Amino acid sequence: MNMFLRILSYIIGTILVLFVWWSMSDLVIYVLDFNLWAIKSLCGFIPAPYGKMTESALRLALHADKALLFAEGIWLARAALAFIFSPGKNGGKVHLATR
Numbered sequence: 001m002n003m004f005l006r007i008l009s010y011i012i013g014t015i016l017v018l019f020v021w022w023s024m025s026d027l028v029i030y031v032l033d034f035n036l037w038a039i040k041s042l043c044g045f046i047p048a049p050y051g052k053m054t055e056s057a058l059r060l061a062l063h064a065d066k067a068l069l070f071a072e073g074i075w076l077a078r079a080a081l082a083f084i085f086s087p088g089k090n091g092g093k094v095h096l097a098t099r
Contacts (some may be wrong), residue, residue, distance in 0.1 A: 025075040032068040039064065 021028055039062075043055035059065055 021071060021074055022078070025071055025078060029068070029075060032064065032071055034066050035062070036068065060099045 008059055036059075038056055039058050043058070044049045045051075
């Protein structure tokens, strides 16, 4: 029973994360940008050779670049879908050629 609840909580958590990423990707991108800015500015206080090493180690450990890239990809997909399926001047009808 304990293992079942653990698996169920992982599934529910994954669904919630994907829902938030899909529905509020602007907020997720803002938070991820803030995380990258915080890493960069906090590592700026560390002396020169160690600051860059610490920054790249934190970026690798937190997967900050991959998460930001994924969130921006979701945002682009949402924007493309909104552009494709938005009702235009012709009431949502798509015309491939104009006369």
